[in-house]
Amino acid sequence: MILRSQRFLKLTYSLVASGPQCPHPCQGVHRFQYFGTKCLTSKSSIKLKHITFLTSSSTPKNWSHGLLQYHAQSSSSDLASQNYSLIYAFPAIKGLRALSRLKLMQTGITAALLPTVFFFYLQGQASITLLTYTTGIATFAAVMLYVISYYIRRVVGMMYLDSTHTKLKVSHLSFWGHRRDIYLPVSDVMTLGDTGDSPGESILQLKRYSCSDTFYFSPRLGLVVDKHSFEKVFGTLPQ
Structure with a gap:
């Protein structure tokens, strides 16, 4: 056994x-x-x-x-x-972050008030005018939140380039106003000549060859920290 x-x-x-x-x-x-x-x-x-x-x-x-x-x-x-060096910064991104969170707070407050007003209306303690007014404000706040967040999320706050000049890190805001980083191959980023922007435009597009997503940045309103590395990614800056 x-x-x-x-x-x-x-x-x-x-x-x-x-x-x-x-x-x-x-x-x-x-x-x-x-x-x-x-x-x-x-x-x-x-x-x-x-x-x-x-x-x-x-x-x-x-x-x-x-x-x-x-x-x-x-x-x-x-x-x-990986080691990344800053090549572009947009200081006003802090103001856009505050605006995004303010719109979230406003929308949350109006959405919370709407059921209360509706309850008082059913009890006969609120008029139809107040209910319509509150509903209109809540709807307008929600639409404005969507529109503002749609564009704020596409504003580039900072860009970094790695030591091998092959990866680009792009920082932007999320829907909730938090920082979000995405990593793009430099070979996939369109140069300024390929995006179709005219040399005199203040706001330029950050596009990729692989997809249609578009971000926006402004060398004039922002700050190009490392011009040499910046031009390695986007080509010669427009004068």
Whole structure:
């Protein structure tokens, strides 16, 4: 009986040890499910941080989802760890940020007042004129919030260029007025000659060849910190 149990353990171990290995260098534990963890690599060591494993016999779909999630986090952290130098800044972005949050506050207040006015109207304590007036203000505030946020989100606050001059980091505002960074290949950014802007325009377009999204920046109203690096991305500045 002991010999049979030992043979059974050896056979089980050999079958498990011959299983598929993890294609990523962050340690391979076969027949385990990986969920969105971060791997920190260096020349001397490989560290695994905050890893959660759940045993499973075969979960290819979840495994693929975990790998995609890992690669997204890994590439994002790699981009954030690169050295970037400031090439353009727009100081008035702070004022636009305050305006965006003010519109959010105004819209929230009017939206909160509308149910109250409607309740008093049903109770006969508010007139139809007050209800119509409040509804109009709330609707106008919501439309203005959408319009203002639409353009504010496309104003470039700062631009950075990495040390290899191949990646451009563009900072702009989100819908909630927070800073958001996007990373663009320099080869994908249109030069000023390709965007169709005339040399005399104060506001220029930041466009890409791969998609139709458009951002806006102004070398005249803003500040070109590093003209040489700026022209490597956008070409010669219009005089």
